Amino acid sequence: MTTTSSALTNLRPVGGPALQADRPRTVFRANPEPVGAEAYPADLAAVIDLRRIDETNAVPHPLATTGAYRSVPLFDPAAEVESAADAVELEDQYIDWLDRHRSGIAAALRAIAATDGDVLVCCSAGKDRTGIVSALLARHWGDSLDAIGEDYAASAAGLVDRFARERAVSADPEATANAQRCVPEIMTTVIDHVERRWGSVDGYVRAIGLTDEEIAAL
Template identity: 35%
Template sequence: MSGRLSRTHYGRRVDLTSTPTAAFEKLFNFRDVGGVPGLDGRPVRRQRLYRSDSPHRIDGADREAFGALGIRTVIDLRRPSEVQEHGRVPTYDGLVYQHIHPEHALWEESAYSEELGMARYLADRYRDLATTGAAGLVAAIEVIADAEAAPVLVHCVAGKDRTGVVCALTLSLLGVADSDIAEDYARSTAASARFSEWLASTMPEAAPLPAPFLGSPAEAMTLFLGELRDRHGSVPDYLIGAGLAPERIDALRGHLLS
């Protein structure tokens, strides 16, 4: 995609190609995951992989701005029941919609306590996802590894947990340091606050969301990645053991690293 894309947002022009986070009115956690250094210091290419909360709400100016990004493939990680209840990304000419659900237990089945701590609670949920949802995580990364599918948007509901794990595994395969992966993941906390403000203003009768649904401390992601390596040896070893072909890792690096 060439040229510079912009739109008017609350009276100001926003350049959608130079900033890692595009400005939307009803998307709160949308951003480009590129720009960080990967293998051999090669940066992850921008405008190839985006992450977001669910885009089912976009309309009007948001829809126009989304279309201008030229996204070819949307990977929806939500449960089938979530898709049925809320709908999916609007249809665009040339857009391929992929619904990939990594199997995982409902969070309500694992009680959260402040004594345990949010980072530990979230890391445990991500461990569970990597255990029961390995096939779905591999399927999502296989799509991301396909250069013809790019630009790709991967999303779930809030864009921080299932999306965070897929993006973390992808960036790790690209050689991005855990600290950079965790820093990107932690940006979802501010996005969750924006979503909470929007929810309170549009649906004041809605109950406040539980703390783990809103937080994304960097420590949660560093715990998850470190413990995944402790169990499997490395992120590539985990994914290959779960069914990812080694040549897909080469393909991923070939089109996502500058």
């Protein structure tokens, strides 16, 4: 029997409440824990689940039966691997994803742009795939690199118990600890890469196929 807790441990508005204070809707980020519906923000217009289909089949999202739920896998199923073998550090993996999984990133951003109302974006931990989408959104909205790094690193506190459990059963605790890294420099490195290569986050978003109208709707 699955037990439910009363709160999501890694739930917050993308960029923190102040960044979206004057916007007509709020985009939240979270991890999909086995919680009751009351733990989620009220009146969500869309729940965008970035996990693979095998992940969502194994652990269905608590809101999967609602009309707001959208399965939008970030990892492109056509890609041979999740990330390149030499992309060992998280920042290198994320940078690899920007090209390898651009179709999934574009689909997630389109789903947000097409939604009239509050949105929740989630993945397994609410840190990696959710972190990429959240950082792109926050920078598009004008957030500073430092603030984006701090928002990414804020997941560390919410996931501390989960990470401890994962390390305790890991066959390779060092690799697990590396995958759990959650410091500001990871995401600031990624956004800096985006801006050096594509000129801006909007330049990247256009490169992966979003139209000016879709970008404006974000």
